Amino acid sequence: MNPTTVRRRLASAVAVASGLLLPIAALAQGLEEVIVTAQKRSESLQDTPIAISAFNSEAIENMGLNNAKDIGLASPSLQTPAYPTTSNNLGFFIRGIGNADSIILTKDNTVGVYYDGVYAGRHTGVLSDLADLERVEVLRGPQGTLYGRNTTAGAISFITKKPSGEFSLDQTFSLGNYGYQRSVTSVDLPTVAGVKSHVDLTFTERDGWVENGGAGQVPGGDYNDFYLEDKQGIRIALRYDQIDRLVVDYSFDYSDMDTTSPYFQYSGATGAGISAAGGDIVASYRERVEKTYDAKTGQRRAYHLPLTTTRARGHSLTVSYDINDFLTFKSITGYRAFDDNLSQNFADSFGGASGLEVNTVTEHEQYTQEFQLSGSSASWKYVGGLYYLKEEGSAAERQYLDRTLVESTGIIAFDSSGPCVSGAFGAPPPVCNVLDPSFYPAYLGEFTVDSEVESYALFGQATWTPDILDNRLDLTFGARYTQDERTATRTTDGLLWNAFNPGDNGSDINQPDWSATADFRWTDQVSTYAKVSTGFRSGGSSPKSLDFSQTFDEETLVSYELGLKSELLDNRLRLNAAVYQTEIEDIILDYLPDPVNAPNIVDIFNSGEAEIRGVELDILAAITDNFQIGINYAYLDSDISDAVFPDGSDRTDTTVLVWAPENAYSLVADYYLQLDSLGELKAHLDYAWQDEQYALANTDAGEVLVGDYGLLNARISLDYVQLLGGEWQFAVWAKNLTDEDNVNYRIGQTSTTYLQPRTWGVDLKLRY
Template sequence: MSNFVCRASALAIAFALNSYGAQAANDLALEEILVTAEKRETSLQDTPISILAFSSERLERFGISDLGDIAGLAPNVTITPFPNSRSSLVVFMRGVGNNDSQSTQDPAVGIYLDGVYVARSIGLTSDVADLERIEVLRGPQGTLYGRNTTGGAINLITAKPIDDFAVSQQFSAGNRGYWRSLSKIESGKVGDFAGKISYLESGHDGWVENTGAGKNFGEEEKQAGRAAVRWDLSDALAIDYAYDFSNIDGPQHFYQVTSSPGNALPNTSAERSDSGSWNGGVEPSATEVSGHSLIASLDTPWGVLKSISGYRELAEDIVQDYGGGSPGFKIRVGIEQDQFSQEFQFVGEHGEAWRYVAGIYYFKEHGTEKETDTVPVQTPAPLPANPLVPPSVTTVTLEDRQIYSTSEAYAAYGQLTWSPALLDHRLDVTLGGRYTADERAARKDSAVYFTGGEQSDSATWSNFNPSLTLDYSWTEELSTFAKVVTAYKSGGYNVRSTEDGFTPPFDEEHMVSYELGVKSSWLNNRISVNASAFRAEYEDMQLQQITNNATIFLTDVFNVGEAQIDGFEVDVMAVLMRGLTMQVSYGYTDADFIEYIDQRGGSQTEGENLANQAEMPYAPEHNYTVGLEYMRAVGSASSPMMLNASIDYQWTDERYGTAFNDDMSGFFLDDYGLVNARLALSDISLGRLGLEVALWGRNLTDEEYKVHSISLGAYQAGYFGEQKSYGVDLRLSF
């Protein structure tokens, strides 16, 4: 399928370019894409960052309502649900990320909602009721976005209130009981105020039938809402307030047993199972996320002064069973977290020669976690051993582990761009820097694997991250940039550690990235080609280590050593012919350990460099996406309508879910490709109402692929992605 798409795209380009002279260029230009990646609104083509932007139209076309939905659409970006909780996401960029979701460990890819940092990965699959745009910034963003962006940053930007009154209602339905309702009301400008309310509900029956007690696996109901108000106090001062919430209810996904030595466990199959059960019946899980943001913007003669205040909180209770119907590893976790952040930001310019960004930042969070694990214990068959009678498996429930944590961070940053008149303002020299101080404290209570019952500790880290970028515009259509960027991720504690692994804390990690890039448009902006090549030097890497597959719930985090990551991205947009647009994005990553020191106490290889045996986790070598979209006006001249048809193919190479383990095969994920399509007819006039009808399908070839795989000593388990799905959207607007 992938070769077919590539050949078809190449033929379409050739045909379109040969016929270019016969068509008016001004009808074939790509639309300008505006982004706020550098804290000011700029054209994507003028922003010296490897960036992908998903507009509201593209979000609708791909059916994107939460961050997890962009998995596979942004090359060199890997997004995978965390095994314990489907609401949590494991996000990697260019081979850099964190495959855990503890409140005492920070991610390596920063997530921002309207400029407010979202500290925890829990709840990232929650629906955002009114997204306007998603920006994916690949590569370290240590200067403007700060700590924990060694891999990159993702901006979720919601739609702001508009000046006109408007109402819209969308209904969706599909197979496996899928339904969705999205309601929006715009108040329009009333005096100095404008507001909007968005409310969303959705649900589906899951795609693995539960043959035991309880609901189907993966079955869920979601609710999400957002209220936003804008107050224009004067021509210079505006205040934006927003409140959002999201709830997810339903059982976790089904982990089926994919491999079991001697078939000791029943129902073992490496192929996708459409049904299954949990030992003891399915238990529900629930996630609640909410937040407030208050943004004040003041225009001054020197620039815009902005205050960004944010408060967010979450609560989650989850139950996950990895046994596939047999007694197996089961985990119960209850998590609560709240965070407050305050940022003051100043963005301005002086003539054509100088542009500047400066700010100070404060962040604080509290977290609690309670975890109970049930683990399998294998009992040998009685002697004399009978090979036809496999050993029996029973379970043992461990006592609760309780974790309490706090973290606090302070930062000051600045970025100055000089565009000298000597070179006709074609050259931009940007120098930036950020100083960050972090403090973290953690306490862990456990009477099972801690002889003292309780351990607690606190530590501080600080770092200065400079950056340098040179950007030269050769013409209005062609620019190149070179940059050296640094970033760091703070140290922390592992609350799932062995007794010896909790203290001292693991240390901070560092990243230095060298990058060359080009931004270009051709044939009167009919084609845009953007590309970046990079080398990242990764030091003091923080990596989870499973010390014993029989106790997979106990892991230690070590600063194992160094890695080198080379790669590139190419993003192409082209108008092939009037109404037909193609998008191709390709990413290549060559990520290798240089040093991986085995620090497992008592290991036969303790102290040795195991770099040649380790794999960089979630770092597929190749991934790409190809999309074709066709638009044309249909109907009569007095009642025109718009037809929109699109098809997309996304492919991801094989990868591993862990860096080093005695059983690497249990964490291996094979390559896969997905085909999605949508056909919509919009601008259907119903008096004062407008109607849009759309048919859509996802994974149309019914690809069978694992989303996650895990080794649990006595067996391996994994869960598979959703089968072919299809449905219809109806939207009324007034």
């Protein structure tokens, strides 16, 4: 974006904010205190020397944060790009650091996701619907000391409400366009035999908003619409706290998701000889469409698209015991697993002779165990412990250039003499001449990757408040030592044209991390901190590389941060800020050697260093007793040096960080009006804008950019209405209110997806 335009938009936002903040001193009451557990203990957000975005249950409801992707719009430093092959997985990026291919088992993520303290190594199926959350915490910057491996960018922590032991019922029904239906049932049950219990049930349906129809359909084939959703989930939570000093929490969750993938449109050049097969392409679709088309004919075409099915489940057991007034023992045991059968049809968006289809079947499970000892005294706060993770998974992927042809006729390849027919996928066709230049396989082959990870860690952190400077100085030091072991094996079907050869690899990493923080309270309302912290992301391998024995090493970083936490004007204005610099060594990059003709080949490697500099600003202000606004802004600048690629070329000048917008901000406004016996009227607006950003790290073949865009959401509700013995809420809402139709993902120069159209709906909620 033009820098002048950016400055103009920021100046306008600041001017509006200044105008809104002027009357605060005279009209508003104090802001509500926010409690977080970012440092493994409950404390005020303002007393925690970490850059944090925190959303309580009311903010989650007002903003319509129904799934994990929605969190990205509410926090400018967090990017959640739509995953290209499935709607059941997310890629998280914080401060420009993330993993674009977050679904694969042999490459770890940089943002740790935690569900009531349990780490989720893979993001597939985690929290398909955000139901009955107490809060969400987004920790920005490396969390290598307390959270450990693969939190170099930060961590996202979902904290659910705990059972109360008294009966209550919350029931929400929602209806909207595109056939949207949602039901959320939350029930607290009375205490039985000292056990408190809570149950959540969620059901969500939505029609696909890209209609998949037209020529090319084969009887018996699957031709679902793109972006379809059908999700169900259950969560059961139990709590036992009848023994003095002892609290036991257990939870089980299960999600069942049937969805379809995003729709990639061809948006490249047109004309004779444009396609990979030398044919004509007559149509390019550079605006959002809601029907499928064939770029080679410009006519409607149906693309083979089975449902993607995901079944995710998890158990967690947390036992907390207060040994004495100064020491607490906690055990957190977690198990998570998912089965995922993913199907994606790229719908000729790469401009080839036929559409690339991908089918991946993944089975994954992990076990984690953490033991903690924590406590405090007059001058000390401390926490330490042991951590263990065991992760196992298997992913089998099939790739097709024309799956409908294969499944309907058994033809899996062509040569100059015609089709080659085989009765099984396990052996090469008996006739095909693979040396023939016209050879064209319809079935590209199958490969399976089996992965196993085992990790051990010892960690500790202590905060000392020396008896000087009126006890306003806190000094914190933390350290962690991690041992990571990984093995992986790739097997294939042995077909002659299968690009992926068998192989195996492994790694053994021993990595220390540390952090040091000085936090000084200038007054009871204003504090500043200086922090240095390190982190690492484990090494691994690329399942889609031609050579599977090739591995990449761990990526390490050190971050320097200065922060401000303040509450001003009698606690009516909360102003927090952070300035940081992050230095990454052996940065892990993805590389598509030929994104046009072979988008299925992806290398992953270490290359050079990166430096990221940024500024973050969080403002929350109570303008009046009834009116509250929030302004959040993030600025990011980065450089990559010594970017040497696998072919030996130095591509420093054409290599960039992906999903790292230079500027991003969000504006939130909430207005409350008491209507006496009629309840309370609530009006909510939020607007999130992000600058243009790269979708591909190497831009040798031209910049692969997603343009800047902003999304406006709104919700109006009448709440706390006393009726028929219960408390009711009636609400109307809209997302993408202005119906923006910008590109939101891009693969290479021709394959693009677009923002979801405007959606709207109504909510009916009963509390009893």
